[in-house]
Structures are given as C-alpha cells and as structure tokens.
Amino acid sequence: MLRKQDRRADARRAIRHPPPPGPSPHPKLQLESAMRKSLIRPPLALGLALFSGWLAASPMTNLLGQLSQFDYQDYVGNLQAFGTRYFNTQGNVKATNYLADTLNSFGLSVRQDAFDYGGTRYNVEATLPGLVTPNQIFIIGAHFDSTSNDPQTNAPGADDNASGTAAMLEIASVLSQYQFASTIRFIGFNAEEQGLIGSNAYAAAAQVRGDTIVGMLNLDMIAYTAGLATQDLEVMGDKWLVDRFIADAATYVPGLLTQAWYGDYYGSDHYYFHSSRYPGSSSLFGIEDTATDIWSNSNPYYHKTTDTADRLDYGFAYKVTQASAATLADLAGLIPEPPIMLLLLPGLLLAARGRRVH
Numbered sequence: 001m002l003r004k005q006d007r008r009a010d011a012r013r014a015i016r017h018p019p020p021p022g023p024s025p026h027p028k029l030q031l032e033s034a035m036r037k038s039l040i041r042p043p044l045a046l047g048l049a050l051f052s053g054w055l056a057a058s059p060m061t062n063l064l065g066q067l068s069q070f071d072y073q074d075y076v077g078n079l080q081a082f083g084t085r086y087f088n089t090q091g092n093v094k095a096t097n098y099l100a101d102t103l104n105s106f107g108l109s110v111r112q113d114a115f116d117y118g119g120t121r122y123n124v125e126a127t128l129p130g131l132v133t134p135n136q137i138f139i140i141g142a143h144f145d146s147t148s149n150d151p152q153t154n155a156p157g158a159d160d161n162a163s164g165t166a167a168m169l170e171i172a173s174v175l176s177q178y179q180f181a182s183t184i185r186f187i188g189f190n191a192e193e194q195g196l197i198g199s200n201a202y203a204a205a206a207q208v209r210g211d212t213i214v215g216m217l218n219l220d221m222i223a224y225t226a227g228l229a230t231q232d233l234e235v236m237g238d239k240w241l242v243d244r245f246i247a248d249a250a251t252y253v254p255g256l257l258t259q260a261w262y263g264d265y266y267g268s269d270h271y272y273f274h275s276s277r278y279p280g281s282s283s284l285f286g287i288e289d290t291a292t293d294i295w296s297n298s299n300p301y302y303h304k305t306t307d308t309a310d311r312l313d314y315g316f317a318y319k320v321t322q323a324s325a326a327t328l329a330d331l332a333g334l335i336p337e338p339p340i341m342l343l344l345l346p347g348l349l350l351a352a353r354g355r356r357v358h
C-alpha cells in the first residue's frame with residue numbers, strides 16, 4: 001500500500017517543478033503577452049491538457065481508479081496462507097495481527113477490540129475521522145475467521161471470507177488517502193462462524209458508547225461465480241441503504257449485476273447493525289449467488305478445505321470492491337482533493353511568461 005502512496009508522491013514531485021522564471025518585463029506587457037500567446041507555449045499547453053484531464057475525471061472516478069485487483073489478490077493469498085483462521089487457533093491470532101499491521105500501514109488509527117468467547121478474542125477496527133460530521137459513522141466490515149471440515153489445521157476460507165476481508169483492506173488502503181465529511185471505520189470481525197460472536201460484541205459495545213452508526217456495509221463471500229458471466233451480487237438489508245448501494249454500483253460499476261433484497265436477514269455480521277436491532281443504524285449484506293434463490297446453488301466449497309484462492313473470480317470480486325468503495329465514499333461524503341493543476345497554473349503561467357524574452 002505504500003506503493004500507491006509512493007506513486008502519488010512521485011507524481012506530485014514530478015509536476016511541481018516548473019522551469020525557473022527568467023527576467024520579468026513590465027507587468028502590463030506580461031499580462032498582454034500571457035493573454036496573447038500563452039496558449040501556444042508548450043509548458044502551458046501541457047498544463048492545460050492535464051488540467052482538462054483532471055476536470056474530466058471526477059474525484060470519485062479518481063478514487064475508484066486507485067483500487068488494485070492485484071493487491072486484492074495478494075490479500076486473499078496472504079489470508080489463506082495462515083492455514084486456518086478458525087477462532088481458537090494460532091492462525092486466527094496471526095490473522096488478527098496481520099489485519100492490524102496492514103491497516104496501520106495505511107496510516108489509520110487501529111484498535112484491537114477485545115471480547116470474550118472461550119478466551120479473549122479480537123475484532124480489528126481502523127478509523128478514518130470525518131472532517132465535517134465526525135460523529136456520523138459509516139462502517140465497512142468483513143469477518144476474517146474461517147472454518148471447514150478440518151478447522152483446527154486446514155480452513156483456507158478463501159471465498160468465506162478472505163474475499164470480503166481483502167475488499168475491506170483494499171478499500172481502506174485507498175480511502176485512507178482521501179478526506180471525508182463523516183467518519184469511516186474499517187472492521188475485521190472475528191468468530192463470525194460461531195454465530196456472529198465478534199460483531200454482536202462490537203455492536204453491543206458501540207450502542208453502550210452511544211456511537212451514531214448511520215450505515216454499515218458487510219461483505220461476506222463475494223468472489224465465487226462458478227465461471228458464470230451472469231453472476232450477480234445479492235444486496236440484502238435496510239431498503240434505503242440497499243437502494244443507495246445499487247444506485248452507486250449502477251453509476252460507477254455498470255458491469256456489476258446486483259439484486260436487491262429488502263428486509264432483516266440473518267447469516268452474517270450486518271445482523272446486529274440492522275435498524276431493528278441498532279436504533280438509528282442501517283446495514284446491508286453483500287454476497288455472491290448463482291441462482292435466484294439466495295441459499296441454493298452457491299459456492300459448493302463452502303466451509304470445506306477446498307474453499308481455496310484458485311477457485312475465485314477476481315474480476316467479479318474487484319467489481320464488488322469498487323461498488324462498495326463508491327457507496328462508502330458517497331455515504332461518508334468524499335471531499336475532493338486539492339485541485340493540483342489549479343495550484344500549478346500560476347507557476348505554469350510564470351514559466352510561460354518568463355520565457356518571453358525580447
């Protein structure tokens with residue numbers, strides 16, 4: 001993730017060094033000259049071309065373009081490499097620390113959220129504070145524990161749920177580079193497979209604290225398609241939030257097929273953030289499906305040692321990651337980046353003027 005920041009920093013360094021200005025003629029002549037000739041000066045022409053490009057690409061498009069399918073794939077592989085992430089194993093502890101270290105590397109403030117379930121376990125929470133309405137909180141969450149028919153030693157949990165966890169991490173890596181009106185929390189939930197234990201504990205504590213959670217997006221199994229191009233994402237939960245996700249997906253990721261399910265569904269970590277259980281909050285659950293019936297004909301490797309990374313559809317998962325990032329950025333109120341080309345224009349004008357030596 002540092003790679004992304006480095007690329008951005010390099011790009012800024014590279015364009016922040018206009019040629020040094022030469023001798024300056026009378027100010028009035030400077031202005032007339034700039035008006036008359038500036039458009040044909042190479043540095044200014046380049047500046048205007050870049051500026052037009054910047055205007056053409058919206059801040060949201062720029063943000064979504066930063067999401068990397070390669071990084072997403074790396075996260076899935078790294079999570080599977082722990083062997084098992086079953087709640088009471090060393091692999092689970094390693095995965096907990098991996099999430100904390102990774103989120104911390106994005107410059108986010110990270111907290112390991114302890115709860116008791118046959119010992120002390122942890123959810124991992126990273127916070128990006130909002131600049132305008134910091135008390136309004138939006139969450140993207142995914143459970144990182146896994147299970148299988150051999151949970152103590154072999155539970156790769158690639159689709160369930162390295163796929164959602166990797167999306168949460170990749171979205172955190174990009175959104176952490178931007179500013180938002182409201183606060184965003186990126187959360188890895190633990191012990192989901194034992195009955196939503198970690199998310200239940202988190203939501204209960206958040207209600208006691210009085211956290212104003214407005215919207216919660218939960219991703220759980222978002223990367224299996226059985227090779228079907230007709231695969232869609234089921235988006236289930238509070239109506240306004242489901243509608244918002246589907247509208248943002250249609251706008252920014254038109255290649256992603258979605259299906260809305262309005263209501264109060266069990267089955268994953270959105271459950272304790274639903275409006276009926278957390279006053280003021282709304283939540284949704286994004287999950288892949290290959291059939292019109294949500295629970296039939298889904299991943300045949302579900303909860304087996306064969307739920308491995310090589311069986312996933314990374315193109316599909318990337319679209320779900322983009323749609324989730326767009327919805328989260330839309331909800332939290334993306335504040336456009338400082339318009340770098342606008343800041344550079346005076347320098348480019350100076351450069352063009354400076355070269356006009358009589």
Ligand SMILES: [Zn+2]
Nearest residue numbers: 160161220221
């Ligand atoms: Zn799951």
